[in-house]
Amino acid sequence: MTVPKTLTIAGSDTSGGAGIQADLKTFQEFGVYGMTVLTTIVAMAPRTWDHLVYPVALDVVEAQLKTVLEGIGFDAMKTGMLGSVEIIELVAGYLKKHDLKRIVIDPVMVCKGTDEVLQPENTEAMLELLIPGADLVTPNLFEASQLAKTGSIRTVEQMQEAAAIIHERGARHVLIKDRGKIKEGKAMDLLYDGHTFEWFETDSVNTSFTHGAGCTSSAAVTAGLAQGLSVREAVEQAKQFITQAIAGGFRLNEFVGPTLHAAHRLQQNDLS
Template sequence: MTQLSLIIAGSEATGGAGIQADLRTYQQLGVYGVGTITCIVSFDPENDWAHRFVPVDPQVIADQIEAATRTHDLDVVKVGMLGTPATIAVVAEALRAQPWRHVVLDPVLICKGQEAGAALDTDLALREQVLPLATVVTPNMFEARTLSGMDRIESVEDLAEAARRIHALGPQYVLVKGGVELPGDDAVDVLFDGEEITVFSEPKVGQERVSGAGCSLAAAVAAELAKGATVPDAVATAKALVTASIHGRVSANTPFASVWQGAYSA
C-alpha cells in the first residue's frame, strides 16, 4: 500500500528548500507527497540574494488543505514555513479539524524578507497555536534559542536543555539541531521524548550551511513516520539522508549550495 503524507510549507523558487525539497525527500523515501503552499520565497540576485517573501491568502491555504484532506486519507503532516500570524491561524485551525497520527513541525520563525517586527508576532502565534499540536518539532539553533529563551547554545548539554524547555511548551518530541553552528567536528542533534535524551552525531560536511537541510530533515522524519517507524528510528533515517544529501550538494550561482536528496540512494 502506498504511504501518503501532507506537506504544508512555502515554495522556494531555486528548488533548494521549502516544499520542493520536501517533495524530493518524500519521493526518495518512497512516500507520496501531497502539498499545500503557504507562501512564495524567491531570492533577489540584485540584492545580495536576499529573500523576497509573499504570503498566500489564508483562504487559498484553507482551500488547498481541504482539497488534499478530502481527496486522500491523510494522518501524517509535515509543517514548514508559515510566516505570518494569519497563516498560522488558518493552519492551526485545519490541524485541529481532524485527528493526526503525527504532526512534524519545522518551526521556521521568520524569513529574512519579512519585516523584523513580524518576528515576535509570528513566534508567539506559532508557539501558542501550532507547537502544542506537534508530535515532533525540529528547531535549529536560532529557533531553539528563541523558543527556549536561552541566550546561547554552545554544547550538547545546552542542546539538551533547550530541548527540555521546548518540550514544556507542548510537543511530544523535540529534536534540536546543532548543525554547523555548534562548536566541534560533529553535527550533533539531540532528541528529547519527555524523559530521555538521545544524541545523533555525524562528522560535519564542511563548515558552511547548506540550503534545504532543515526542511529535508523534518520531511524525512515525517515520511518515515508515515511508513510506521518510531520517532527515534525516523530521526536516525532522516539524519542519514541529510548527511548524504549534504555530501551530494548542488552548487549554484548563489552564495550557498543546496542539498541533493538523490545522493542518499546513489
C-alpha cells in the same frame, strides 16, 4: 499497492533547494506520496539574493487544506514556513478539527543566509497553537533558542535545557539540530521525549552548500513516520539521509548551494 501519503504545509523556494520543493524531492526519495499546501512564495533578487517573501491569500491556503484533509487524508505531515499569524491560526484550526496524528512542526523562522527572523510574531503563535500536541518539533539552534526563550545556545547543557522547555510547552518529542557549532567537527542532533536525551552524532561535512538542510531533514523524518517508523527510528533514518544529502551538496550560483536529495540513491547505485 498502498503508498504512504505525506503532506507538507510550507513555502515555495523558487531556487528549488528548500521549502516545498525540498520536501517533495525528499518524499520522492523515500517512496512516499507527497502533497502540498502552499503558504508562502519566496523569490530572490538576482543580483543580491535578498529574499522576497509573499504570503499566499488565506482563502487560497484554506482551499488547499480542504483538498487534502477533507478529500484525501495522509499518514504523516509536516509544516515549514507558514508566513503569517493568520495562516498559523488557520492551519492549527484544521489540525485540531480533524484530530490529526503524526505531525512534525519545523519552526522555520529565517531563510538560509539571513539572520533576521522573517515574522517575529509567528513565534508566539507557534508556541500557543502548533507546539502543543505536535508529535515532533525540529528546530535548529537558533529556532530552539527562540521557542525556549533561553538566549543563544552554545553548549550541550543549553541544548538539553532548551529541549526540556520546548517539551514542557506541549511537544511530545523535540529534535534540536546542530551542524558543528556545539562540538567542532561534529553534527550533533538531540532528541528528547520527556524522559531521555538521546544524541545522534556524525562527523560534520565541510561545506557551505547546505541550503534546505533543515527542510530536508524534517521531511525525511515525516516520510519515516508515514512508513510506520517510531519517532526515534524516523530520526535515525533521517540523520543518515541528510548527512549524505549535505555531503552531496553543490554550488547553484554565486550565492547559494543546496543539498543533493538523491545523494543516498546515487551512492547506492555506485556501490551496486
